[in-house]
Amino acid sequence: MHNKRSVADMFSKGEKMKRNSKNLPDFTIVDVCITEDYKEGQIDIDWITVSAGFGHLSFCNKDGKIVCNNEGMSRDFVKQVLIKLVDKAIMAE
Numbered sequence: 001m002h003n004k005r006s007v008a009d010m011f012s013k014g015e016k017m018k019r020n021s022k023n024l025p026d027f028t029i030v031d032v033c034i035t036e037d038y039k040e041g042q043i044d045i046d047w048i049t050v051s052a053g054f055g056h057l058s059f060c061n062k063d064g065k066i067v068c069n070n071e072g073m074s075r076d077f078v079k080q081v082l083i084k085l086v087d088k089a090i091m092a093e
Helices: 007-012 075-088
Strands: 029-034 042-049 054-062 065-069
Touching: 029 075, 042 075
Parallel strands: none
Antiparallel strands: 029 042, 042 054, 054 065
């Protein structure tokens, strides 16, 4: 019987998910990129996972607060996307 928690909840709690399972897709970030067609004053990031699909994150400053449009993904998932982005970046010191 399938647990009633969402896959995003399981990922945010750090539970390991089985690869190639239809019920528990792999949320491992495969690739990220900064979107070319961004809105002024906004940071846009596209992401792809092993088997949980793909999506988009955007960050902007609204009324002095940083706002993240996360498409319903967990805070921990967003952190993993940002880690992948930093790991992929060339550091220009």
